[in-house]
Amino acid sequence: MRRGTVALAGLLFATTASVSGPAAAESGRPPGEPGDVGALLTELRALHQQTGAATEAFNETEERLVEQRAEVDRLTARLADTRSGLADARRTAGALAAAQYRHGGAADLPPVLRLLLTGDDPARALHDGTVARRAASAQLAEISRLTEAESQAAGLAGEATAALDEQRTLVERQRAQRDEAHRRLDEVAGLLAGLDEERLTELATLEERTTAEAQREFLAEHPPTDDRPGSAAGQRALDWALAQRGKPYEVGAEGPDAFDPAGLAMRAWEHAGATVPRTSARAWERLPRVPLDQLQPGDLVIYHDDASHIAVYAGEGSVVHPPAPGEPVAVTPLAVLPVQGAVRPTTRA
Template sequence: MCTAAVAAGIVLAPVPATAEPEPGGVGRASGAGADRSVAKLLTDLQRLYQEAEKATETYNATEERLRKQRAEVKRLNAALARTRLSLHDSRGAAGRLARQQYQNSSNLSPYLRLLLARDPQHALDQGHVIGQLARERAETVGRLTGDEKRAGELARRAREALDEQLALAERQEVERDDVDERLRAVEELLVSLTPEELAALAEFERDGIAEDQERFMASGALGDDGMPSAEGDRAVRFAVEQLGKPYEWGTEGPASYDCSGLTSVAWERAGTPIPRTSQEQWARLKRVPLGELRPGDLVVYFPEATHVALYLGDGMVVQAPRPGAEVKASPIAANPVLGAVRPDPGGEPLRRYTPPRIPEGATDGSDEGYAAADYAPVAPETSIR
């Protein structure tokens, strides 16, 4: 659930980062909500969404490992099948050699057969053939022994790989339940709010983001946008085509996305596969200064790199914010920026670049994704396979 918390710098009511929601949530008719400021509500939602997003990226990482593990199990099983077939053939050849040895057995040594032969040259030729057969027998036995060892080793590795796959599947189920639980906490807080409180919350958020964006742009942190590479251009255009599609945790399109699902698929479609999760994208891709950003670069947010967006240019990003929101264009400072990475550091910048047209309404809606509280946070049907 790609967190889109208000960037650092908003003056909020002081509250510990790990504070729990007050028992009973915010009152409706009772007036209990009067004891909680809009800033406090925003802080609580930020914390709950960030916890949910962190759990989601953990789930996504396990999903990626499980996907690779399934491929490894399939590869090992195929290799084991080939080795067992080779072992079957080797055993057949060994059996034929054993029968030949029994049928052609003789108590005479090759030296005595040479002395008693009427034609010594024929005996020498025959000895050469016998030697060749002996070498072939040795090779057959060696092949049989090697195939048996390989089959045993592959069988062991296949069992271990399957055990790892089952362990990852169990872990994924636990992580799925963790995400569901954290999203239910968000939903409980949202449904406790009156329409007036939701409206005040949305207005407070918009004002805060606008102020943070203004300060961010005035700080000089961003330089003039560079030209994207050809692949960066394709990634941007693909991301723009996804505007308006709903956020759904653990998904990679085509109907819905979570934050890293959008960025990873955009770059895969552009021709450069990148890691699936925001943490891995931050850890493994080339980092670039914010002053050198170019369209297509990825902007990573929060100290634990739990959210990611794709840079559009002019201080704007395209992102999948979180449940209840849609893929949208947002100010780069809508979230606290950790840094930026470039999936194609060797990509040559285009000489000419025409940015894609951003549809009207693409910037509408909450950048934090909680303007509406009528969604049900359930796991995607395709998330557990």
């Protein structure tokens, strides 16, 4: 692929309807042929979003898998503790039974005859018998409780293990979806590589104009408030994210040498003392939301209706993120993708 083609492919995914359906229809060529620029751009844009969504789905499944494994470990430990307690209780019960056996059949005699035959102090014998009966009763109750607990723990552990197997299957499915999206993306990038320099320049100019227009519309509706000072934590997160510029996009990467969008956001705020979910969808769901006209440096901007992309707000209407597969961490206009909203992490006390 020629120098600059990969960068162009990464930028063109934001191109909107101005280069879609009608242009393809007018060309008279089937979608996918090198000359069908409108169809190629539309497919490229869709594939970038699909790849990001597949990556986020893969990351989300990985997170659920980690949680499921922790639950399996917890239930397995609970089962082991219950079985250990049950074994101790059964040993104690066996010792009581052995003690009764060693006293011959005295335990089965009426209390008055046992007193006459033992020759022990009557008061002590009555006390010991009462204690023994209470101990035996308590031990039987403990055995019953632990037996029921063992059954419940074993059932829960079995359910957790079954769920873990389902999660592993889901991970493989998501990985296959991610790999398929990347394969299709490579196909479209290959078609773009077949275009001549004049057409590439034309497409780049069109993309820049479209992005600039989207940016103007966004800022007109949500004027930036950069005159307001942000938090020290937000600035630390932004400074750290900016220091990663130039590092490559890699699916599932959390640094230090490569990142995906959510991995960069998570690590940036980790260095600022806050916990950010591993996926942009979880960040959108769990973190405090902030109006788009009140953005501060370090805030996290969420993109697409499915919240499948995330970027760190850099101030003055820009964000830092790896924009798409094949694109390194960079500062871009905030409106380079359809904006869903924004969230603001909170630092630990």
